[in-house]
Amino acid sequence: MVQGVKIVDGFILNNDPATGDPIDPPVAVTTPSELVDVIAKANAAQVAWGDLPLAERIALLRKGAAAVEPIAQELTEMITKEMGKISSEAKLEVKNAIELKGLWLDMIQEANEDVKLGDGEAESVIVRDPLGVVVVIAPWNFPAGEIPLLALPALGAGNTVIVKPSEVAPRTGALYVSALASALPDGVLQVVQGDGSVGEQLVSSDDVHMIAMTGSSATGKRIMEKSAKNLKRLVLELGGKDPMVVFADADLDKAAEDAVANSVFNAGQVCCAVERIYIEKSVKAEFEQKVVDLAKKQKVGIPTEEGVTMGPMVSQMQLEIVKNQVKDSIANGAKKLYESDVPEGGGNFFPVTVLTDLTQDMLIQKTETFGPVIAMSAFDGTEEDAVKLANDTEYGLASYVYTGDLVKASRVARKIKSGQVGINCYSLIAAQPKCPWIGHKGSGFGSHSGMDGFRSFSVPKSLVYTTSAPL
Structure with a gap:
């Protein structure tokens, strides 16, 4: 089973x-x-x-x-x-x-x-x-x-x-x-x-x-x-535990929009979903507020109903995996900034959830979540710290770098160990058809x-x- x-x-x-x-x-x-x-x-x-x-x-x-x-x-x-x-x-x-x-x-x-x-x-x-x-x-x-x-x-x-x-x-x-x-x-x-x-x-x-x-x-x-x-x-x-790095010079509105959309698409059940978001600490509070505002626009419900942006998890088992990761992170010091409503009654519905102040030793930062959790933490703003945190995983499927400096973006992207790196974009959608998926x-x-x-x-x-x- x-x-x-x-x-x-x-x-x-x-x-x-x-x-x-x-x-x-x-x-x-x-x-x-x-x-x-x-x-x-x-x-x-x-x-x-x-x-x-x-x-x-x-x-x-x-x-x-x-x-x-x-x-x-x-x-x-x-x-x-x-x-x-x-x-x-x-x-x-x-x-x-x-x-x-x-x-x-x-x-x-x-x-x-x-x-x-x-x-x-x-x-x-x-x-x-x-x-x-x-x-x-x-x-x-x-x-x-x-x-x-x-x-x-x-x-x-x-x-x-x-x-x-x-x-x-x-x-x-x-x-x-x-x-x-x-x-x-x-x-x-x-x-x-x-x-x-x-x-x-x-x-x-x-x-x-x-x-x-x-x-x-x-x-x-x-x-x-x-x-x-x-x-x-x-x-x-x-699987993947795909990181998104947001530098202070990024288009924060675009980065926040992509962070939310690509954390909850298909209820987060995507191998290259955004699962770890590292925000330069000088813009962390501003970025968090943008993310919460966007998360509030998500509507969880019956997938065939008009206006619904996210349906249920595929199964009760998958729902429990996500629930346990969120519970563990909060028990170990993470903050929950937002949790959406879900339909009452039956169904494997999990709320759109925004977490911050995650640490690398938490279960949710180490294990694939495959659920609608927008998981954020800070980095010190240096390229070295961004690369270190992004690579701090057993996985290496996709990653994302957001910055207004494309030269810096290229340096960081080349040092991240993943098969696809989206620079100011979601690579699954934006990649050219001749790009391999690896x-x-x-x-x-x-x-x-x-x-x-x-x-x-x-x-x-x-x-x-x-x-x-x-x-």
Whole structure:
């Protein structure tokens, strides 16, 4: 059982996190024998799929991606029902997955094309070999948006793919995969359902050749252990404890707006959410007041209701994690500056919460929160202190630097150990499509997205010719 989901008599039973009502019908868990058949089918289909010319694979993927468009509204509603995301955010997730597909597939094709080298006595061609069968383990916080980020480059490279959606959002994942698979040959893209035991069987199989997963760092470590025996290729996008540094010369209104918005987006359940805010002490009080004023504009409620800006946490279990971190911080000296109202009755609602005077030894500064907490503390204003505090974590996914001095921003950003640094912006939204998405330290292994990430799903091979064997 993960995140409070129950599996009873071979079926996944989960509830609407806003109302507590059961979501029907239950979803059947894929049995161990069925998993063996799915893996065998994927291996059987891979040879022909991998032999298709790259352009033909991409053309079929375009048809499959287009088949997602007619179910956009159904996907949007299911995201809200399964994980509590407000309607506008769910709609944006689906919109991005649909509208970016063309650009992604152009880049995936470019990433897998042959590269010719040399013009003298020896010439070479770098080709890319598929790995075989790739398992995609999808997260619950972006149950439609994350699947194409991993599945499309894997398929484009000539692999067959098995997707296991999160058991928290099984119907959303199945809807997306079914639409995409409708244009592909049988066995090229399949979906299985279940909890960690299903994922473990997939990861442990000698007939699976790569794992691509978005999820927690703890799960990522277990996958690495299971994959070590036969050196499976891995792409693991894991957790974060992402810092935001605000210097006194920053646009404080913009910094405060981004701090609040990117702490509570998706109820804070985002791997690159702003989780630690360090404010130059000379402007700390001014910045705190701006943050509180903005936090008061947030409305927590039923995600489909008009005017609601934040829905529930995905589960009671996730709510308790956040509640315990806030309670611990206050018990150890932190100050609560604001706490919003939440709906009465059922539902996993947690208030938008503003904390300050946090210290590095507090649980909330060390452990991923994944909740709607705006967590602030001061730094002395020097670049050295800013970098030291930002790097004081086992994670390294994203970070944010706000200052009016772009030269200073660049110096600080280059010294922060994270895969993405947003300078006066939120990198998840503002990054160019060719930027890879990668985690340093405990935040990941390998990368997805961008040209670097899209090449992670194949292996380069050099064909070397001499002048006696021309191209």
